[in-house]
Amino acid sequence: MRTAQAMRLVGAPAAVAVIVTVVAGIPATTVPTAAQEASRTTPFVPPRLWDGRTPDFRGIWQVRGTAHVNLEGHPGRDGIAASESIVVDPPDGRIPYRPEALAQREENFRTRATADPSSKCYQAGVPRATYVPTPLQILQSPGNLAIVYQENHAFRVFYPDTRPHFEAADFWMGDTRYRWEGDTLVADVVALTDQLWLDQAGNYHSTDFHVVERYRMTGPDTIVYEARMDDPVVYARPWTIRVVLGRVTEPGARIIEDECLEDENGVRRHISPYDPANLLITDYSRWRQPVEQ
Numbered sequence: 001m002r003t004a005q006a007m008r009l010v011g012a013p014a015a016v017a018v019i020v021t022v023v024a025g026i027p028a029t030t031v032p033t034a035a036q037e038a039s040r041t042t043p044f045v046p047p048r049l050w051d052g053r054t055p056d057f058r059g060i061w062q063v064r065g066t067a068h069v070n071l072e073g074h075p076g077r078d079g080i081a082a083s084e085s086i087v088v089d090p091p092d093g094r095i096p097y098r099p100e101a102l103a104q105r106e107e108n109f110r111t112r113a114t115a116d117p118s119s120k121c122y123q124a125g126v127p128r129a130t131y132v133p134t135p136l137q138i139l140q141s142p143g144n145l146a147i148v149y150q151e152n153h154a155f156r157v158f159y160p161d162t163r164p165h166f167e168a169a170d171f172w173m174g175d176t177r178y179r180w181e182g183d184t185l186v187a188d189v190v191a192l193t194d195q196l197w198l199d200q201a202g203n204y205h206s207t208d209f210h211v212v213e214r215y216r217m218t219g220p221d222t223i224v225y226e227a228r229m230d231d232p233v234v235y236a237r238p239w240t241i242r243v244v245l246g247r248v249t250e251p252g253a254r255i256i257e258d259e260c261l262e263d264e265n266g267v268r269r270h271i272s273p274y275d276p277a278n279l280l281i282t283d284y285s286r287w288r289q290p291v292e293q
Contacts, residue, residue: 046183046217051142055183057215060253061223061245062135068128070201071095071241086131088226089240095203096236108202115202117195121260121268123154123172125196126189126211127227131243135255145178145185150255158187165190170207172196185215206233221247 046055066074066083072094076082085093097105108115118124124132134150145158154173161177165188169175175191189211197204214226223245230238260268 043183044218044220047220049140049142054140054142055180055185055217056140057138057145057185057217057223058140060135060137060248060255062248063131063133063225063243063245065131065243066133067241067243068132068199071199071203072201074201086241086243087239088242090237096239098234098236101234105202105204108197108204112200112202116197116200118152118197118200119270121152121270122195123152124149125172125192125198126156126174126176127213127225127229127241128196128198129154129156129173130213130225130227130245134258135248136245137255148255150258152258152260161188170194174211183217185213187211187213187215189213204234205229205231208233215245221249223247 046057048054049056066081067086069080069083071086073083073085087093087095090096118128118132123129129149129151130136132149132151136147136149139146139148143160146155147158148155156173156176158176158178161179163177165177166175169191170193171191172193172195174189176187176189178185178187180186190209192205192207192209192211194205194207194209209229209231212228214224214228216224216226218224224242225245226240226242228238228240229235259271261271262268
């Protein structure tokens with residue numbers, strides 16, 4: 001689990017750039033499982049923003065666990081803990097691929113060490129950005145909502161669902177419209193590029209991918225996150241994942257800059273914030289004037 005120290009967040013619009021906030025690891029045992037949270041019988045009533053109506057989801061949150069390796073579950077290996085499937089529908093925990101789509105998933109898995117777009121510093125997309133092993137921050141004011149992710153400088157502005165989606169577009173983080181259903185935040189996401197993967201195992205989708213996210217606070221420090229996904233090109237039916245986001249409560253916790261450097265082949269790769277090479281030299285070296293001999 002990554003830890004962090006404060007650094008300035010870049011690449012976000014002014015309305016979002018006021019945050020910068022994450023994580024020292026909290027014990028996994030402090031975060032209830034998705035099944036435990038979903039089974040609560042008495043609904044938790046979230047605090048409100050200053051308008052007295054809007055549920056207050058502000059804070060730094062993180063999914064604990066290793067579902068980012070494979071949504072369908074995986075055994076422990078190489079120091080990575082095992083994970084059960086987070087697919088809750090279908091009940092068998094398997095992604096309902098169309099038979100003709102399985103060959104691409106198998107090829108992605110075979111080449112996953114080098115082909116995963118996230119490992120090459122492309123943004124994780126939706127829903128993957130929620131359960132990668134780094135935190136996110138929810139920002140709100142009445143009528144406004146955005147999420148900033150530590151992973152790859154990604155952010156999303158949630159637009160009211162009265163606005164139509166963009167047409168004929170594909171983005172790494174999609175196009176999001178949102179509404180409130182009682183105390184549940186519901187987000188409708190389209191326009192996601194087909195270059196995205198859903199995890200490190202190579203599960204994927206096409207440009208017809210459609211996601212409906214549901215964020216529901218079940219306690220002061222927990223959000224149950226569900227994503228219902230549909231793609232008639234790749235999947236035989238819609239399917240759903242569920243995870244729990246735990247609030248990061250350590251004093252002074254912040255999200256940090258997630259930087260990348262180009263390797264000898266010109267491929268950008270993640271670099272630790274503690275690596276001496278992490279000086280953003282690739283951002284500035286191109287501006288340097290040649291030294292006269």
